[in-house]
Amino acid sequence: MPASIAPRKARPVDHLVLPTASLDGARERLGKLGFTVAPAGQHPFGTVNACIYLADGTFLEPLAVGERETCEAEAIRGNVFVARDQAYRFRNGEEGFSALVMGTGDARADHAAFVKAGISAGNILDFSRPFVAPDGKQDRAAFRLAFAADLRSPDAFFFTVQRVDVPKIDRSPLQNHENGALGIREIVLSEPNPTDFQYLMQEIVNERDVNAHSFGMDIRAANANIAVLTPAGLKAFLGAGAPQGERGLRLRGIVFAVHDPEKVEGLLSANGIAFERRGARIIVHPAKGQGATFAFEA
Template sequence: MRDDRPAIAGHVRRHLDHLVLPVAALATARQRLSRLGFTVAGDALHPFGTENACVFLADKTYLEPLAVAQREDCEAAALQGNAFVARDLAYRFRRGQDGFSALVFSTDDAVADHARFQDHGLSGGDILEFSRPMKRPDGKEAIGQFRLAFASDLRAPDLLCFTCQRVQPLPADRTALETHANGVTGIRQVILSEPNPTDFQYFLQEVVDERETEAHSFGMDIPAANAHISVLNEAGMRGFLGVDEPLTERGLRARAIVFTVGNIAATEAMLAANAIEHVKRDSRLIVTAAPGQGAIFVFGE
């Protein structure tokens, strides 16, 4: 299905950059993700009270398990208008300490994105600029500087989207961190749920900067430059993921991440060796969410 509106002026289909996974504690996330066969980077503290321990993938996407390190700092930052922290605290209040709260896309101009989101009534808050230190592989310290532009839909309080501009990128040599025992090389698809997916078509089109949408009986798909963003209805969640529960609430919710692996048999053997419960459906391995892993993980070649 194609949208009849004019093409987005000057648009470039966005690359999926990373996914935010709230966790109760980084230690729990590290233990769970390591058992799932991921290499987890060291803990890193944000200047507004949150901390992460990321999983970097060879396709240059990554997972961001996010914990609250200093609640007082988070609450103070939220009061000062920090949308990232405010939405994280709100998500934890509504959904608990483990989950999947945000989709992040790369950009070269967060200021322009912010203006576009405002023009379409989709702004999720003021632009956020911050910097943080990181140790290089040689032990020296580098400073990364970031600029974020937020988009949100008031009908979907449990999902935040934003674009991330790396004003001063952190060191790019992450080869060792991008190699994983489970064979994962990248993210193929991100799955959201909503009883009537096309109600959120225009919101996601603006976030991804892409008009083309494929609607089907299970929901809809919108292509980012490097992955598909899918919104599934109840039948889609059941048919694709085996989630046999009614979608009683309205609003977009981030539910699952589909990873690409090089050898599905090797991935399955690793999961079995680490006593990770999983279900095989067709040629995919499905691992349900657990503490430290706030989304359903799907592995496929």
């Protein structure tokens, strides 16, 4: 490698965006799955969330529309986050899995790289919002987002997030989950011909090495595996289906590392949650308030 070309360093998965019709509905469903759900947070552009924070530093972001008029006005003004959320809901309904978000220390550099690679989805977004801890302590968080997408995949988008101002708040109470979830082990996407999107995924993860196999391809982020599977692979690994002939990337599933799968089984049974065993994984298929297939494994 020439000395002038710096080696790539894979980005970490930061969080996953799960649109929902109602934060109350998502809180109820995710609570029955054994997750501790944080208090609701308000974005300045009209959306609201109630996150699930994990001990590995990643989190899930169930996202609802709080102020529809504000969201619509922000989308018109060019807010990519809101515009993509609106487009996803229009095409797919109010429940789903819309975005894979990677961590970064320099969103401006990412934006420039996305523009150069031809995958930028729009302008950088800078925003801040109040943050309230479980003990009531308040602080302010500020973020900078750089967006990437592929027109061939209108129902999946990607962005990097830079934490410009990080609240000094202890999140450990929110990272303690009844189901024993420790972190995100894998994110699963689907597409009939995964390698058609190899270049896009390499740029998003910032990693050149790709493991291609008969069920699709894997690319390793700094803290989790990202799998793009064919319909056959999706069925084999998650027991999930994809509509025949559907093209374009779709975000489908999340695999969580847990302390004790047997405890997860008992919890799900006690809470009336249907699940299936597939190899070493416990699979829970999407439902209202849970827009993706969830898998739990030791």
